[in-house]
Amino acid sequence: MDTSALTRSFTLALxxxxxxxxxxxxxxxxxxxxxxxxxxxxxxxxxREGGGGPFAALVADSTTGEVLSVGVNVVLASGISAGHAEVTALALAQARTRSWDLGADGARRELVVNWRPCAQCYGATLWSGVRTLVVAGSGPELEEITGFDEGPVREDWAEQFEARGIAVVSDVLRDQALAVYRDYAAHVAATGAVVYNARGGAPTP
Structure with a gap:
């Protein structure tokens, strides 16, 4: 194999x-x-800046309230499907602390995100080491309003976090989250912006 033809790194940047x-x-x-x-x-x-969907997240110290990192969706800007807000925020916090485990040495850190994590970010959150997940809401409204496919997430998703020592705090400024999604839907209708579901959300042939 000619390894010179292989890409050996990628970047997700704010x-x-x-x-x-x-x-x-x-x-x-x-x-x-x-x-x-x-x-x-x-x-x-x-x-509105064209970077990705209407999603953002941050990682904070649950005890002091210090913000360790923020993340926004950069899928369109980066061309990388993994560039979700949660992944970006968690990775930047891990880079800052130089640890893959954000709960190491008894640290109590939390991920704050504007809806229940999608299938990808569900796993990323489980393995990140955060001790709390704070969400604006859960349920079908996100997909109904925006057209995004959030993937197969278990009905007992919150209980699965709790079973792994991750507390879940729900419905924090829920109405504001829905307002952002409605603004996004209007933006898509007005501009033709891409709602980036792989294969248009269709099943694989």
Whole structure:
């Protein structure tokens, strides 16, 4: 095999506008609602900037409220299907702490995201080491409003997290999340933006 033809690395990077968007945000956000409000703010901007879908996430220290990382969906910007907000936020937090386990040495860190994780991000969250998952909501509304395929997620998804020592906090600023999704749907209708389901969501032939 000619290994010179193989790609040996890839990058998932936050967009340049993140720096400006976070300029007025304190390093410490003391409560779940404050953290989720920032997630919604980032989600509302990322699709308008063309980077990906209306999704954002952050990792915070559950005890102090310090924000360790933020992530937005960068699938369209990067051309990499794994570039979801949760994956980006978790990976950046792991890079910052230099550990694949965000719960190492008794650390209590949480992932805050603007809906229940999709099939991909469900696994990423399970193995990340976070001790809490904070979501704006769950249920069919996301797929119904946006047209995204979130994949096969178990009905007992929250219980599976809890069984692995990951507390789940639900329905934090839920209405605001749905408002962002409706804005996204209107944006798609007006601009023809891509709702990126592989093979258009169709089954494999």
């Amino acid at each position: 967009p340049d506008w993140i720096e400006h968007e976070l300029a007025d945000v304190p390093q410490v956000l003391p409560g779940h609602e404050e953290r989720m409000a920032l997630v919604h703010r980032l989600a509302a901007r990322t699709f």
